[in-house]
Amino acid sequence: MALTNSTTRYGIVSKTFHWLTAIGILVMLPMGVVATQMPHDTADQLARKATLFSLHKTVGVALFFISILRIGWALTQPKPFHLARKRGVETVMADTVHWMLYGALILVPLSGWVHHAATEGFAPIWWPFGQNLPLVPESAAVAEIAGVVHYVFVLALVASLVGHVAGALKHHVVAKDDTLRRMGFGRVGGAPQTPVEPFVFSPLLAVMIWLATLGAGYAVSVIDSPARNADVTALTQPETGWEVTDGDLDIAITQFGSTVSGGFETWSAAIQFDETIPAGAASHGRVAVEVAIGSLTLGSVTAQALGDGYFEASLFPTARFEADILSEDESYVAVGTLTIREIALAVTLPFALEIEGDTAHMQGDLTLDRRDFDIGMAMTDTAQLANEVTVSIALTAVRVAP
Numbered sequence: 077m078a079l080t081n082s083t084t085r086y087g088i089v090s091k092t093f094h095w096l097t098a099i100g101i102l103v104m105l106p107m108g109v110v111a112t113q114m115p116h117d118t119a120d121q122l123a124r125k126a127t128l129f130s131l132h133k134t135v136g137v138a139l140f141f142i143s144i145l146r147i148g149w150a151l152t153q154p155k156p157f158h159l160a161r162k163r164g165v166e167t168v169m170a171d172t173v174h175w176m177l178y179g180a181l182i183l184v185p186l187s188g189w190v191h192h193a194a195t196e197g198f199a200p201i202w203w204p205f206g207q208n209l210p211l212v213p214e215s216a217a218v219a220e221i222a223g224v225v226h227y228v229f230v231l232a233l234v235a236s237l238v239g240h241v242a243g244a245l246k247h248h249v250v251a252k253d254d255t256l257r258r259m260g261f262g263r264v265g266g267a268p269q270t271p272v273e274p275f276v277f278s279p280l281l282a283v284m285i286w287l288a289t290l291g292a293g294y295a296v297s298v299i300d301s302p303a304r305n306a307d308v309t310a311l312t313q314p315e316t317g318w319e320v321t322d323g324d325l326d327i328a329i330t331q332f333g334s335t336v337s338g339g340f341e342t343w344s345a346a347i348q349f350d351e352t353i354p355a356g357a358a359s360h361g362r363v364a365v366e367v368a369i370g371s372l373t374l375g376s377v378t379a380q381a382l383g384d385g386y387f388e389a390s391l392f393p394t395a396r397f398e399a400d401i402l403s404e405d406e407s408y409v410a411v412g413t414l415t416i417r418e419i420a421l422a423v424t425l426p427f428a429l430e431i432e433g434d435t436a437h438m439q440g441d442l443t444l445d446r447r448d449f450d451i452g453m454a455m456t457d458t459a460q461l462a463n464e465v466t467v468s469i470a471l472t473a474v475r476v477a478p
């Protein structure tokens with residue numbers, strides 16, 4: 077059997093590549109659907125889901141590299157002529173679908189990979205080359221778009237595949253020609269047909285269809301995204317002696333050994349503060365922070381963190397921190413109560429403060445145990461989800477004239 081293609085038959089390299097990637101795709105499609113739909117309510121379910129996703133990603137990345145080799149090889153080879161009576165819609169469609177499938181072999185795994193690289197944590201690729209991709213930032217917005225694009229690319233792949241397999245079967249069963257047999261490893265010898273040259277504009281048609289699919293995926297992700305944070309509680313900034321002009325309230329968790337960080341977009345802080353403790357007072361002042369829990373983004377696990385068993389944002393929409401500001405040695409501490417899920421706990425937040433004229437910068441970090449607030453109680457294995465959660469707050473405030 078010849079290694080290379082001719083205009084009448086496929087060589088052994090093309091055939092091997094075809095069936096290797098075909099089997100890969102046919103395994104990956106149901107694996108992606110099953111992994112996406114698997115429940116993750118208990119620690120065991122989450123571990124199983126993560127394992128299947130790691131397998132999906134690892135096989136997918138391997139398939140991506142095999143596909144590059146396959147396409148590189150195809151570009152050096154003649155494409156066998158169609159077995160048909162004349163050029164018609166069907167041969168043009170067959171060629172376009174071939175190019176759609178070549179595109180899918182690159183674009184489907186690549187979009188999944190971009191989604192993976194843009195999120196933090198959850199189901200690593202099993203290989204030693206890191207989890208990031210050059211040029212892909214770790215960003216919830218990029219992850220969201222890439223996730224939808226991966227999905228619409230999968231739909232385009234499935235549509236092309238249905239046409240492709242139907243065409244192959246039609247040749248085999250209705251026309252009884254050698255189209256399917258010549259992609260196999262056995263003998264050929266079906267009904268003779270007149271060869272028809274491949275349609276030269278098919279690659280261009282396929283590129284246009286892929287661009288339209290990309291545009292549709294992008295549009296869907298943009299239309300879809302405002303709905304996600306629809307139930308964020310509105311907070312009004314209280315009028316106090318200091319007005320917060322800028323700030324970040326971030327949290328970091330450790331899932332499957334890697335850090336997943338995120339933060340709350342909506343929060344307010346009422347601050348009363350004097351550099352010197354006023355006569356008769358026991359503290360420098362008071363701080364009251366209110367946080368809209370629904371405004372959290374946390375890598376790929378935002379929805380899970382806001383849902384049942386975790387923050388349960390729909391039942392407990394706000395968290396509060398109310399504290400007195402005291403000085404300790406050369407620095408400050410806020411000593412008070414943190415209330416999350418209506419569970420109030422005494423908390424001390426040490427923080428650094430720099431005041432230049434009427435502008436103050438503060439920065440503080442705190443480590444909490446999620447179990448104190450009944451968060452993720454089903455996750456008892458700390459290798460899957462660590463108990464410690466770090467919280468860091470940094471803000472800039474300006475003194476408001478009394």
Ligand code: HEM
Nearest residue numbers: 097098101150155156158174177178180241244255256259
């Ligand atoms: C059960 C599934 C499949 C069957 C029965 C099948 C059958 C065939 C046949 C018979 C051909 C040769 C067509 C011809 O001679 O003109 C072919 C070509 C091709 N197949 Fe498939 N295929 C399957 C799955 C796939 C999958 C999953 C992919 C990739 C995603 C794929 C990609 C291609 C490509 C790109 C070509 C064109 C090769 C070339 O001429 O450059 N096929 N397939």
Ligand code: HEM
Nearest residue numbers: 104105108109112133136137139184185188189192223230
């Ligand atoms: C080789 C081809 C691949 C195929 C055919 C494929 C197929 C699928 C399918 C059918 C789904 C389910 C879609 C849904 O129901 O939402 C899915 C989801 C997913 N795939 Fe792939 N995939 C491939 C490669 C990859 C790769 C290489 C990665 C990452 C490195 C990846 C990451 C993901 C992720 C993270 C999801 C879940 C998306 C979400 O929940 O938004 N996939 N994939």
